[in-house]
Amino acid sequence: MNILVVGSGGREHAIALAVKKSPLCDTLVCAPGNPGMANLGKCVPVDVADPKAIADLAVAEKIDLAVIGPEIPLVAGVVDEFRRRGLRAFGPTAAAAALEGSKAFSKDIMKKYNVPTAAFETFTDLASAKKFLAEHPAPIVVKASGLAAGKGAIVCMTDKEANDAVEEMLGDKAVFGESGKTVVIEEFMDGEEASIFVVCDGKDYVILSSAQDHKRVFDDDKGPNTGGMGAYSPAPVVTDALLDEVKKTIVEPTLKGMAAEGKPYTGVLYVGIMVTAKGPKVVEYNCRLGDPECQIVLPLYDGDVLALFDAAEKGELAKLGAPKAPKGSSAIVVLASAGYPGSYEKGKVVTGIEEAEKNGAQVLHAGTKMVDGKLVTNGGRVFGVVGHGATLQAALDIAYEAAEKVQFEGKFYRKDIGKKGLARLAKMGK
Numbered sequence: 001m002n003i004l005v006v007g008s009g010g011r012e013h014a015i016a017l018a019v020k021k022s023p024l025c026d027t028l029v030c031a032p033g034n035p036g037m038a039n040l041g042k043c044v045p046v047d048v049a050d051p052k053a054i055a056d057l058a059v060a061e062k063i064d065l066a067v068i069g070p071e072i073p074l075v076a077g078v079v080d081e082f083r084r085r086g087l088r089a090f091g092p093t094a095a096a097a098a099l100e101g102s103k104a105f106s107k108d109i110m111k112k113y114n115v116p117t118a119a120f121e122t123f124t125d126l127a128s129a130k131k132f133l134a135e136h137p138a139p140i141v142v143k144a145s146g147l148a149a150g151k152g153a154i155v156c157m158t159d160k161e162a163n164d165a166v167e168e169m170l171g172d173k174a175v176f177g178e179s180g181k182t183v184v185i186e187e188f189m190d191g192e193e194a195s196i197f198v199v200c201d202g203k204d205y206v207i208l209s210s211a212q213d214h215k216r217v218f219d220d221d222k223g224p225n226t227g228g229m230g231a232y233s234p235a236p237v238v239t240d241a242l243l244d245e246v247k248k249t250i251v252e253p254t255l256k257g258m259a260a261e262g263k264p265y266t267g268v269l270y271v272g273i274m275v276t277a278k279g280p281k282v283v284e285y286n287c288r289l290g291d292p293e294c295q296i297v298l299p300l301y302d303g304d305v306l307a308l309f310d311a312a313e314k315g316e317l318a319k320l321g322a323p324k325a326p327k328g329s330s331a332i333v334v335l336a337s338a339g340y341p342g343s344y345e346k347g348k349v350v351t352g353i354e355e356a357e358k359n360g361a362q363v364l365h366a367g368t369k370m371v372d373g374k375l376v377t378n379g380g381r382v383f384g385v386v387g388h389g390a391t392l393q394a395a396l397d398i399a400y401e402a403a404e405k406v407q408f409e410g411k412f413y414r415k416d417i418g419k420k421g422l423a424r425l426a427k428m429g430k
Contacts, residue, residue, distance in 0.1 A: 001024050002026055002029070003025050003029070003066075003067065004029045004057065005019060005031070005041075005067050006067070006068045006070070007031075007069030007070045008032050008048070009366050010291055010294075010295055010364045010383070011288075011290070011294040012037065013036045013365050014294050014299075015069055015289070015298065016028060016030055016040045016041065017362075017364075018298045018301075018306070019306045020040045021304075022307065024304065025306055027042075027061075029043075029061050030042070030043045030044070031044045031045070031048075031054065032045045032046055032048070034366075034368060035365055035368050044057060048073045051073060051078040055082055055085055059085070064088065065306075065309070067089075068089055068091035069289070070288065071097065071101070072147065074100075074287050075097045075101035075287070077094035078091070079093050079094070080093050080094055089313070090310075091266070091287070093266075096263045099254075100270075100284075100286045100287040100288075101146065102182075103143050103144070103145040103182075104122045106284070106285050107120050110254075110282055113254065114253060115249070116250065116281040119187045120184050120187070121184075121186075123170070123182070123183045124170075129185060130163060133159065133163055138156050138159050139155070139156060140156050140162050140185060141156065141187070142162055142165035142183060143184045143186070144183065145179065145181075145184055146176070146180065146181075147179055148179050149227060151227070152176055153283075153284065155188065155225075162185075166183060169181075169183050170183055189281055192212075192275045193212065194211070194238050194275060195212065195231075195272055195273075195293050196210055196238070196273060197209070197210075197293070198268065198270075199312050199317065200266055200317075201312040201315045201316065201317040202259065202265060203259065203315070205251060205269075206320065207247070208300075209301070209326045210234045210238035211293040212235040213292070213293055214228065214230045214414060214416075215228060215229070217229060219414050219415055220416060226340065227381055230292065230331070230417035231292050231295075231331070232329060232330065232392055232395065232418045233296040233300055233326070233330050234326055236392075236421050237421075237424055238275075246273060246280050254269070254271075266312060267287065267312070268287075269286075272286070292334055292366075292381075295362075295384050296330035299386070301323060302326065303323055307320070327390075328390045328391070329390075329391060329395040330387065330389075330395050331392065331417060332386045333400060333413050334381050335383040335384075335403060335406055335413050336381050337379070337381075337382055338410030338412060340381065344380055346377055346379070348377040348408040348409040349374055349375070349408060350376060350407070351408070353406055357402065361386060363385055363402065364383060364385075364386060365382075365383060366381045367379015367381055376408075377408050383406055385399050385403045387399030387401075392422060393418075
């Protein structure tokens with residue numbers, strides 16, 4: 001098969017690596033790709049927000065299956081465009097991708113099909129939102145309904161923070177543009193978060209390894225939300241019993257509900273859950289593999305990743321059966337540019353990648369480019385450094401040892417990735 005991987009971040013680098021390993025993969029094309037992906041296949045520039053341009057490329061390159069990495073082309077309808085032309089793409093249609101593209105839509109689906117989540121209200125004008133906040137004191141969560149690159153959910157611990165958040169979204173500033181013109185305000189859920197990844201074919205599903213992301217920029221979950229500063233998999237908080245509950249109360253009602261709405265879900269459904277005293281509840285859905293979680297979940301899949309995606313796109317997941325439990329653990333540490341998630345400088349020369357990978361770690365490109373033959377930084381999150389080991393501690397040791405060796409001016413990273421997981425394992429006597 002000729003395979004097209006759409007996207008240019010760390011997630012797409014991980015997808016390209018997994019797909020390239022498959023005996024089903026003849027040719028790999030990445031669009032637009034990145035310097036790391038260029039070592040795996042041809043990189044072709046394309047506007048990922050333009051479904052027609054992506055489909056044109058698939059025709060030109062005789063692509064048998066496109067794997068869509070980021071949410072923007074999915075919400076824009078790239079899968080619909082492919083299907084119209086008789087082409088194959090792994091991912092949800094625009095109607096199904098609204099589970100991520102519109103928090104208001106996803107909350108309505110949860111309410112209608114009795115999927116446990118935080119109590120919520122939706123607002124489009126500032127006065128109503130502020131009135132609601134006056135009646136519902138902090139802690140409370142304010143979310144931009146549309147896409148906001150993982151930064152649109154603000155956990156407000158004080159009434160001032162909550163008022164500032166709705167002011168920024170619905171007021172004159174409109175910091176999230178159209179994405180924040182509709183705001184979901186929901187109750188604060190107390191508990192521990194985890195991510196569940198579900199590969200779906202419209203009716204059947206396969207669950208990949210669980211993960212736990214670290215959203216805040218600094219150690220001990222301090223500072224603003226980012227796209228994710230690191231993660232580990234599997235997440236010890238997701239026990240077998242909890243996963244069974246997630247399947248019965250969240251995954252199955254969601255998939256049945258989407259089918260009943262005439263929007264059957266194909267692709268990866270990312271379910272962010274909060275493990276509360278009353279059981280697991282949905283924090284949010286995403287319509288694709290998470291970033292940086294994809295980078296650690298795919299290598300733990302005991303099987304052919306491309307065969308899995310291919311079967312899901314064909315509606316044939318039932319033929320594959322459930323994957324075996326993952327062996328060992330994986331961890332990723334994100335190396336970021338000084339100033340991220342605010343403004344940061346680009347163009348810093350990178351060294352030390354080969355040295356970093358000598359201990360078995362993988363250095364995945366997230367925000368880099370080549371300039372005059374030199375690799376330089378070109379994003380807020382620059383690399384994800386992945387370690388695999390028999391235990392979580394072993395995986396973290398490999399990732400952190402390698403993270404120190406990759407060098408660029410202004411580099412910083414969290415030093416406490418996996419701390420919660422290690423503490424939970426110790427409690428469990430593992």
